[in-house]
Amino acid sequence: xxxxxxxxxxxxxxPAAPAWLATLQAAARAQVQTQIAAPDAEAxxxxxxxxxxxQGFVPIDETITALQPDDxxxxxxxxxxxxxxxxxxxxxxxxxxxxxxxxxxxxxDSLRELLAHDPDAVRALLPAESATLPLFMALNVAGLDDGLxxxxxxxxxxxxxxxxxxxxxxxxxxxxxxxxxxxxxGDGAQATLVERYVSLGAAVYCTNAVIEIQLGRDAVLxxxxxxxxxxxxxxxxxxxxxxxxxxxxxxVNLGLGSRWSRTELLTEFCAAHAECDLRGLxxxxxxxxxxxxxxxxxxxxxxxxxxxFKGIIYGKGRxxxxxxxxxAKDAQKSDAAMSNQNLLxxxxxxxxxxxxxxxxxxxxxxxxGTTVGQIEPEKLFYLRSRGISAALARRMLxxxxxxxxxxxxxxxxxxxxxxxxVGQRLESAPWD
Amino acid sequence: MLVVNGLxxxxxxxxxxxxxxLTVNPGEIHAIMGPNGSGKSTLAHVLSGRDGYTVTGGSAxxxxxxxxxxxxxxxxxxxxxxxxxxxxELPGVNNTYFLKAALNSIRKARxxxxxxxxxxxxFIKEKLKILHLDESLLKRAVNxxxxxxxxxxxxxxxxxxxxxxxxxxxxxxxGLDIDALRVVADGVNxxxxxxxxxxxxxxxxxLLDYIQxxxxxVLAKGQIIRSGGKELALELETTGYGWIDAEGLAA
Numbered sequence: 134x135x136x137x138x139x140x141x142x143x144x145x146x147x148p149a150a151p152a153w154l155a156t157l158q159a160a161a162r163a164q165v166q167t168q169i170a171a172p173d174a175e176a177x178x179x180x181x182x183x184x185x186x187x188q189g190f191v192p193i194d195e196t197i198t199a200l201q202p203d204d205x206x207x208x209x210x211x212x213x214x215x216x217x218x219x220x221x222x223x224x225x226x227x228x229x230x231x232x233x234x235x236x237x238x239x240x241x242d243s244l245r246e247l248l249a250h251d252p253d254a255v256r257a258l259l260p261a262e263s264a265t266l267p268l269f270m271a272l273n274v275a276g277l278d279d280g281l282x283x284x285x286x287x288x289x290x291x292x293x294x295x296x297x298x299x300x301x302x303x304x305x306x307x308x309x310x311x312x313x314x315x316x317x318x319g320d321g322a323q324a325t326l327v328e329r330y331v332s333l334g335a336a337v338y339c340t341n342a343v344i345e346i347q348l349g350r351d352a353v354l355x356x357x358x359x360x361x362x363x364x365x366x367x368x369x370x371x372x373x374x375x376x377x378x379x380x381x382x383x384x385v386n387l388g389l390g391s392r393w394s395r396t397e398l399l400t401e402f403c404a405a406h407a408e409c410d411l412r413g414l415x416x417x418x419x420x421x422x423x424x425x426x427x428x429x430x431x432x433x434x435x436x437x438x439x440x441x442f443k444g445i446i447y448g449k450g451r452x453x454x455x456x457x458x459x460x461a462k463d464a465q466k467s468d469a470a471m472s473n474q475n476l477l478x479x480x481x482x483x484x485x486x487x488x489x490x491x492x493x494x495x496x497x498x499x500x501x502g503t504t505v506g507q508i509e510p511e512k513l514f515y516l517r518s519r520g521i522s523a524a525l526a527r528r529m530l531x532x533x534x535x536x537x538x539x540x541x542x543x544x545x546x547x548x549x550x551x552x553x554x555v556g557q558r559l560e561s562a563p564w565d
Numbered sequence: 566m567l568v569v570n571g572l573x574x575x576x577x578x579x580x581x582x583x584x585x586x587l588t589v590n591p592g593e594i595h596a597i598m599g600p601n602g603s604g605k606s607t608l609a610h611v612l613s614g615r616d617g618y619t620v621t622g623g624s625a626x627x628x629x630x631x632x633x634x635x636x637x638x639x640x641x642x643x644x645x646x647x648x649x650x651x652x653x654e655l656p657g658v659n660n661t662y663f664l665k666a667a668l669n670s671i672r673k674a675r676x677x678x679x680x681x682x683x684x685x686x687x688f689i690k691e692k693l694k695i696l697h698l699d700e701s702l703l704k705r706a707v708n709x710x711x712x713x714x715x716x717x718x719x720x721x722x723x724x725x726x727x728x729x730x731x732x733x734x735x736x737x738x739x740g741l742d743i744d745a746l747r748v749v750a751d752g753v754n755x756x757x758x759x760x761x762x763x764x765x766x767x768x769x770x771x772l773l774d775y776i777q778x779x780x781x782x783v784l785a786k787g788q789i790i791r792s793g794g795k796e797l798a799l800e801l802e803t804t805g806y807g808w809i810d811a812e813g814l815a816a
Contacts, residue, residue: 514615515653519667519723520641520674529666533657533706540657 138186139169142309142341143276144194151252154277157259161266161274168268176267179453179485180424184393185367190309190339192276197221197302198228205229208300208331212546215296215327222301223310223340224279229300238289238322244280244313258282258315258347267397267426270371273311273343280313280343285322287349294325294355294543301366303336314344318352320377325355325543330370330390332363339367346372348380350404355543356384360391361554364421368394376436378404385541386413386442388423389554395424402436402464413442414538416558417450417482424453431460431467434494440471443538445531445555447478447562454486458501462493471501476508476534478527478562528559566591566762567612567632567731571623573787574611581607583787584623589731592759596773596798597766599784600806605766606650608784609735613647614640628730641667642674644730648720648737655707660719663707664689664726671727692725696752714745721752732756733764738772750775770802785809 143162146155200221218241219229225243232241248255266274281297299312318324330340340362348354362368368391376382388394400409409429417423429438444452454473475484488501508530516526535555542548567589574582581604589595599605611618612625614637625632628643635643655663668688669679680688693700696718708716717737724732734753738746753763753776765776773781773795781797782789790809791797 510616511653512655514637515649515655516663516667517637518613518615518641518647518649519663519727520638520671521666522638522670523636525666525670529658529663530655533655536657 138189139165139272141191142272142311144192144278151256153256154248154252158275158277161271164266164271165268165275168271173268176426179455180395180422185339188307188337188339188367190307190367192278192311193222193304193306193308195222195304196224197226200226200229200302202229204333205300208298208333210546210550213296213327213544213550214546215294217296217298218281219298219300220279220281220312222304222308222338223299223312225281226300236289236291238286239291240282240284240286242282244282244315245278247282255282255315258284258317266373267371267399269341269369269395270343270373270397273313273341273371276311277313278311280315282315283317283324283326285318285324285352287319288321289319290322291324294327297326297328299328299330299340299342300333301331301338301340301362302333303338307337307339309339309341311341311343314342316344316346316354318348318354320349321351322349323353326357327547328356328358330360330362330368332366332390335363335365337365337367339369341369343371343373346374346382348374348376348382348407350377350379352377352380354382356382357542357547358384358386359551360388360394360396362390364390364392366391369396371397372399374398374400374409376400376402376404376407376409379406381408383410384412385538386411386425387538387551388413388415388425389558391423392420393422395426397426397428399428399430400438401430402433405433405435407436409436409438411438411440411442412538412541414535414555415442415444415452416555417444417446417452418558418562419448419450422451422453425455426453427456429456429458429469431458431464431469433461434464435466436464437468440469441538442473443534444473444475444484445478445535445559446475446482446484447559449479449481451483452485454484454488456487456501457489457491458499459491460494460497460499464494465496467494467497467499469497469499473503474534475505476531477505478508478531528556531559532556566628568626569612569623570625572608572611572620572625573622574607574618574620576607576618580621581618581787582611585784585788587782587789589762589764591730591762593780594757594763594765594776594778596778596781596795597764597784597789598768598770598781598798598801600809601768603784604787605768605784606735609647609733609764609766612733613637613645638670639674641727641729642671646724646727646729646732648717648724648732648734650736650739652708652711652716652720654709654711656709658707660705660707661689661703664723667723668726689726692722695725695755696722697748698722713740714742714748717741717745717749718752721749721756725752725756730760731762731764733766735766736768737765738767738769746772747775770798773798783809
């Protein structure tokens with residue numbers, strides 16, 4: 134049963150696929166089968182797949198062309214200065230995208246088109262041999278179809294942020310889309326990427342996205358990932374990040390939407406003096422579950438990583454934070470600090486948090502800390518004594534808690550938008 | 566304005582207020598003094614509606630209403646204000662947003678129009694001057710990382726903004742050096758008016774050099790055991806609280 138449900142997410146292999154791609158996909162498919170046969174118990178300790186598998190998701194080989202640019206209005210963030218790449222149900226939608234006048238040295242393509250016209254260019258961007266991937270990332274590779282390919286040449290700068298919008302629309306059948314994005318920044322290149330997951334309507338569908346990022350020496354990427362899908366959506370996404378020397382990656386992961394979601398962030402330092410800053414905020418309310426799994430690999434010396442995740446869980450919501458930092462034997466002078474703070478607003482709300490440090494070197498600075506708590510009565514009383522209603526006071530305190538993450542977003546427009554989104558969700562939150 | 570009659574309150578098993586009487590009329594300033602543990606802060610907390618106390622007897626009427634039956638925010642809507650002994654830090658909650666939410670909540674409850682952003686800022690900047698506070702305060706999170714003096718000034722600033730009918734200052738002088746104390750006292754004095762009453766809770770007579778009370782009460786063992794004019798504070802300064810015996814009665 135399990136076997137059948139997940140394997141049916143995969144479309145038939147494209148007959149025209151180049152041999153190297155067929156090999157890569159076959160290897161990924163084999164990984165999926167192995168992991169289905171012998172599941173990684175630790176990785177799935179807190180999460181059951183049943184609810185996801187019951188939906189009977191299937192891939193739909195259909196490019197949605199009926200959408201007009203106006204249809205996008207309800208999901209756009211007014212006033213956000215950005216170029217835009219839109220994927221509808223996993224397929225590139227050029228008519229909805231706005232990518233005019235890219236600066237020199239910035240190349241933007243659809244994976245599907247690049248595979249058709251210049252497969253060798255894609256081959257150069259993919260890892261030569263397939264690494265062992267978590268189940269759903271392997272599944273995504275096995276079902277490779279379309280995605281964004283963004284390449285920045287040496288020292289190229291994409292100053293205006295690029296918005297990568299995953300727009301999903303329900304079809305007659307519960308569908309799954311598996312976009313696969315490749316982002317490559319050459320030495321000294323810089324960019325800001327705002328990755329968004331949004332829904333039109335409230336149909337049941339699944340997104341299983343993977344974004345592979347390679348940063349060259351001295352490259353700087355700001356990566357903001359905003360998941361605000363409808364409450365019927367199923368969301369899976371995986372990041373695979375490889376960082377060159379002195380490169381800097383800073384990300385904010387916001388998980389507010391969807392019924393069932395799981396995000397895997399895999400990062401690896403490939404050369405010294407790189408910095409990786411992963412921040413996140415998740416909100417899980419009634420009938421929602423949100424999982425974050427981090428795997429941060431300090432494979433080489435002198436790198437710095439920060440993992441700062443905060444969660445607000447209310448009603449019967451459930452969340453999982455499973456963070457792992459691994460410091461290799463030779464990775465001396467590694468500096469890592471992981472923290473996970475959670476606010477539980479109701480007795481039925483649940484968080485499973487599991488921060489882990491695996492340190493194999495002896496000269497490192499590593500720490501982790503976890504808190505799970507409620508709104509402090511002292512703070513609530515202070516606000517109420519100033520005439521503020523209990524409901525508004527609670528919301529203000531939650532927003533204050535969330536602000537540590539939200540205020541790190543790159544633009545004021547985004548910060549305001551997300552504060553508002555969090556506030557709106559909390560407005561309907563039951564407090565007991 | 567405020568009539569407290571035979572008020573009794575417990576924390577857990579312990580009775581802290583043991584039949585307290587106090588009447589405050591409009592425009593009056595009452596100082597409540599007493600040794601540590603006499604129930605000064607408990608009185609301030611019970612009147613403002615903090616959790617953790619059980620009222621076991623007596624009554625408190627404020628502006629004609631049964632104060633003890635109201636939620637803390639409803640008490641604020643009626644015009645009660647508590648300046649905290651230990652103002653609470655609210656990281657991530659912007660001060661301007663907080664002040665605007667407080668002021669507009671109170672205006673709304675009173676059936677007044679809420680202030681828009683522009684009129685609010687104009688209003689707030691006027692009030693900043695009274696407390697000699699810098700505008701940068703508005704951009705910071707409420708009390709987060711404030712010095713002791715800044716926190717107390719922020720309390721009085723909130724009082725200036727919310728224009729209460731009755732303000733309870735709970736050991737506002739504690740932890741302040743003499744310069745900071747003067748600034749806070751000047752702020753309080755600037756807010757004196759014939760309609761506004763204050764209850765100044767303090768351990769030391771020092772604060773009363775700067776805020777002149779109309780009445781001074783000595784609280785011991787949960788009761789007011791002596792009342793008088795401001796000369797009573799001076800007397801306490803010389804005698805201390807040693808004359809109050811273990812039963813809380815004047816020896």
